[in-house]
Amino acid sequence: MLDNNQLLRFTTAGSVDDGKSTLIGRLLYDSKSIFEDQLAAIEKTSKKKGHDGVDLALFTDGLRDEREQGITIDVAYRYFTTPKRKFIIADTPGHIQYTRNMVTGASTANAAIILVDARHGVIEQTKRHSFIASLLQIPHIIVCINKMDLVDFSEAAYNEVIEQFEEFSSKLLVKDVRFIPLSALNGDNVVNRSDNMEWYQGAPLLHTLETLHISSDINKIDARFPVQTVLRPQSESHRDYRGYAGRIASGVLRVGDEVTAMPSGFTSSIKSIHSFTTDLKEAYAPMSVSITLNDDIDISRGDMIVRTNNQPEASQDLEVMLCWLNNDEAKPRAKYLIRHTSNEEKAMIKEVVYKIDIETLDRNFEDKSLKMNDICRVKIRTTKPLMVDSYRDNRSTGSIILVDDMTNETVAAGMIV
Amino acid sequence: MSKYYLNYLDELESEAIYVLREVAAQFQNPVILFSGGKDSIVVTHLAKKAFYPAKIPFPLMHVDTGHNFPETIAFRDNIINELGAQLIVGSVQDSIDNGRVAEERGKNATRNALQITTLLDAIEENSIDCAIGGGRRDEEKARAKERFFSHRDDFGQWDPKNQRPELWNLFNGKHFEGEHFRAFPISNWTEMDVWNYINRENISIPSLYFAHEREVVWRQNSWIPNSEFLKLDEDEEVVLKKVRFRTLGDITITGGIESDADTVEKIALEVSGMRQTERGNRSDDKRSESAMEDRKRQGYF
């Protein structure tokens, strides 16, 4: 693999039987990412279940069995590599837990694959998946129109899906949408270009994934450095060393930059940036580095170092799109722990403004309950100010989770409006 | 103009360092589970980077089956020395002697399952609230669903059906007294990534990973090393072969493969053309389809 190869994370969404498992299996198989012992296991099971040939869908097997048993399903991660990129698939199957799973998988994704069955076109689920992808601000959406073999590889069928999709997606905030006609079962336009659809001028799916331009998806403008931990070696060789360790959430920091530590507001300038023993002139998201400053100011975990002329908002009142992830319903005005970057404070959900009807995408101003898989706009009040950006500008400093301190469970995930 | 993006290895490294620093910040008493295998060596290397110029702020813990490759122990002691770190050893032999567990019997007896008790006892005795492991999601299907921060109840058990959702990079390590966490900084790495990283960073690894002449026995489709612990069947024959190991575990069940790869580069090349998963050579995973999931539920690594 080449040194400048990037990592691309994507999710896959589709309703049951659209061919998601087959598509993932096909991607892995045609890119030669399935090992012999895994293939042998699949062949064995295929025979046992009476299929002719290998059922590629069985590769995503563990979760499939769970689905058949109707058990709560979880996100599973899968990996493959081509000579151009490394890929991480967040495979988010499931029906009942759908929202919760897809939100989880989408939170770190660069791209979303949304499957549509060519025979059925855009259905409610397609809209739901696209809405979640846009809510989580996945930068690239690839609509895969599958089972083209069952509609005679018809260009008209393909165009109709595009039309249906564009009709409703105009209301969503998605920057980059592409459409690929394919047959996961036979491999048309998955890894190899299809001979059955000469009319399609675009690239097959894998080539699209390999060439999506992702380096500009991370915010490179607003420098944000949440401090994870303070390094104080107190050793002979580093007696006075005081380094701030963290992962740059967004933007670029350079030695010499005038910076402010938030929330204290103390200012200083960057003395050094290093990654292990290497001194750097500049560092950018998502690098993990350590930073030293020219002044001795009091900074600890949860604080944020930012450029003095570009600061996030320090706020105790947040407007958040909240996705409820827990079986227990939210209690009115209940208190939670809120985690934002490396910071943690107490918080209260003051008001549910509206709930999104996930079927119609309408706003419901009557139903103010927060139940598992609900997505609501809420007002949250925190005990101390958080240094926030809007999620639209910054996926790192615009996201929060809520933790119930009675159960310690993660009960909700939110995107700051 | 410099490029403002990371390549895949830098991004994986940055993610792992982030996870390690979160562990240091969110837990009182973490340890690195150090087996002497390449994955735990890589995790230890990442920890060295994460906290430099300070020392790694937690001890290394080795669950010693007593069925070791001698090379592994020498390597372990060497690393401990070099890092100036503290070593905690949980001994399976002690667990057997104390009657906590009973040795398996028969030809394919291993101490693999016994490790669970030793590990959980050591976690409890040392009041450890987070054990950092080198587990990777690509190893096995039960691991594909693992979190970076994985909750264990007060019996040390994993409940795959009831895990905390993990979004963005916001990890929740909150737990009650007696519970603990497992943290997996290299969750997103594949075997290939590990080798490429070892190569790039010039990390030293036990000689067992390199092709060498060794006495071995053909059993369950791989070359099991001859050792004082191995019980031979009548029809089994000890032969001398040039082998190397893809994973290092209990010497009685870790199978080698025939290979000429004697440098990290050659290994990386060999692995990239490999047609079998690395666990294909571990007889403990061959016992049943869900062998790993069952062990993990009980508290395995």
Ligand SMILES: Nc1nc2c(ncn2[C@@H]2O[C@H](COP(=O)(O)OP(=O)(O)O)[C@@H](O)[C@H]2O)c(=O)[nH]1
């Ligand atoms: N004809 C045809 N059948 C397909 C195609 N992709 C998947 N299928 C079939 O559709 C059914 C459901 O596929 P599966 O991958 O299990 O769907 P999932 O529920 O979305 O994971 C299976 O019988 C597949 O063989 C395709 O491109 N063409």
